[in-house]
Amino acid sequence: MKRSGSLRGKIIAATGLMLAVIGIATLYTNFATAELARTIGLLFKGNLMIEDVRNGLTATSTGLSGYLTSRSSDYLRSFIQDSTRLQKSANLLNREIRQDEALLLQRELAGLVNGYLEAANAAVSAKRGRDVAVYTASYGDAERTAELAVYLVERIESRNLAASLQAWSGLDARVRSVIFTNAALVVAAVLTAFLLFVRYSYSIMGPLLVLADAAKRVAHGDYDKALPHLEAAEEIAVTADAFENMRLSVRSAFDELKSKAEVEGKLIREELRLVDLDRRLKDAELLALQSQINPHFLFNTLSAGLQLALSESADRTADFIEKLSGFIRYSLRPVSRLVSVADEIESVERYVWLLRLRFGPRYDFSIEVEEAARRIGTPALVLQPLVENAVGHGLRDRTEGGRVRVVARLEELEGRTVAVLEVCDNGRGMPEEEIERVLRQGGEAEVAEGGETASSGIGLHNVIRRVLLVTKGEGRVDIQSDGGSGTQVRILLPAREREV
């Protein structure tokens, strides 16, 4: 924002400039008119002067003749006053010798007036002295001189009139030009002043209009467009700067709110996702409950079979039924529950006993548990599906030498202690694509129905999901498999002891 003086200064300057332009034109036309009037006045100045002389002569002559004939003091006073006035008028006439006919005529007239006054005064003096001969002669002389002076006055006036007409004829032709030119001057001044006014209006109002547009945009919620570069008065510049700062502040606040809203939205979406996961967990539990109906019946039946075997002293069968019954009982409990690693290992030991019974020496099972890991909480029924998968898939093609190893221990990982439940086999392994698919599906909220093979039961996919759900994302499942050299599935759980 370039600042160009104060608004008040601009308005004062603009007004002053406009007034100056019009004032100059007005003063100029006044001056020109005055000069014209003065010039025209000159045309009559000479005649007025001469006319004064004529009137003085007439008045003085009247006084003189009145006094000489009546000897009245009133006439004498009048004569003295008029002759004094005449002398003053005559004193204005040219008395120098100049090479100009009009001036020479004036000089002659002045000489005649002087001669007249001398003769008139002589007549008055002689009248007082009662010298009839002298005042008669002097009066005659004065009258003749007055007559000649009047003749000269008329000659001068006639000449002046001719000169006046000549001068006026030249003057009149130019006066029209001057009037036209002065009118053009006034029009030009008004136009210039008007354009100056428009110019300064734009200069003053332009930035205000830009500011108003910007305010409109802001009112409609557009905070992005910055104020264009303006060259404005100081007051407007200050206002514009303040407005721009306000716009930037509002936009910054809006951006902050928007960012916060986005974070909150993300949080809400995350919460919704968790709610959805919870719902799915419940669905899974319901599904598991539904699937418990028949196993429950089976469990009761097995309990009856155990009692029968004991009654018949069939110990091995009784053990079998007991192990199976314990396993089923463990399995019928909700899968989303948190159990201790010890309980989970115990369940796996039952399952392994049953598998040994089934497969005999075909597979070698080993279970290693660190004592410290036993109290750690774990989702229930996560090891059995892994062992089942190892036997059912990994070692399915092996007729002998199949080995399954179950380990539970604590490890330091990335600066924290985690419980590791590990199931390894030396079976055929898993293709990499299969591992990726399983891990990907296990992390997804939505899992297609029937996404698991029938043989896997509550399979690897279900284990992965439940680990994630029960540990709130803190736990995870790693799968490593070297094609043909077995599979290692590791469940990493937060090392928190299960609360009893």
Add this chain to the structure above:
Amino acid sequence: MGKAIRVLAAIFGLVFAGATALNAGLVLRSRSVLLGSGFAGEVAAPAARYHLLVILPDSDDAFFSHLLEGVMAGAGEADAAVQVERYDSSSQDGADRWFDIGVRARVDGLIMYAQQSARVAALADIARKAGVVFVAVGKDAPKYPLPCFIGSASLLQGYQGGAVLAAKLKGEARLGLILPAGGIDGPEEDYLYRGVAASVSMFKGARIVATAWSQPSPLSGEEAASSLIQDHADINAIFCANSGDSLGAAQVVVDRNLVGKVLIVGADETPELLRYLQKGIIMATVVRDSRRIGEEAIRAFSTMKSGGPAPGVIEVDSVVRLSGSPQ
């Protein structure tokens, strides 16, 4: 917008400058005219030492215009401002009034056309008493004594003109004379007549047939010439006393197809007269050197004003210009 402002400012400036120039020109020119006419009472004309009043009859006669030229030519040297006043030549009152004005106004000098009258001497005396230098100019010196008179002798003018005609026509010369205006006595008393008569008398048989008086009218020459030719069919030559009458007589001769049959001898020289002379319509013109009269008059004024002696009577010569001769 900025460009428009600059253009407007330029137009405003031009109009302003134009108006200023126009107004200034107007005022200066008007003032100049007014000052020239003595209205303003402001001193503009050059100063001079003496105020000289020249009183001449209001006549078209080239004699007076040349005389005035001579006065003006000498005015600078005499350091005189010349005031010229003309009067109606049909009356002497105008001349007397201006004389009276000049004397009562105490001008420094008077140059006045004087005719043969006793009053001229009285005027000269009045002027002398008033301390005004009086110089009389004219054609023939008055019979009365004057301290200063500058003129051309009509007697000589008449003699030179008559001699030209008589030499051409010899004893066959039958002359008609148009004498100058203002003659009171009979033609025989006029100096011009006497001069012509003196020259004609030298040729036996030659004679003056008739005379006519010139008038102040511009058609005086035509009237007089027509009258002479009409009344006197034997006239074969006309002698004129001034340029105006000479032109009128020439026109009559042309109109009546008498060129070469009636010879004309005119007076003085004007462009028109010289043109007639060149064409042979006018045979000759006797040029009075009135310019020199003017020069001598102002020289005499200057001499007397500075305390020198009055020159008395000075008569300048006349020159005869013949048709076909170099001018």
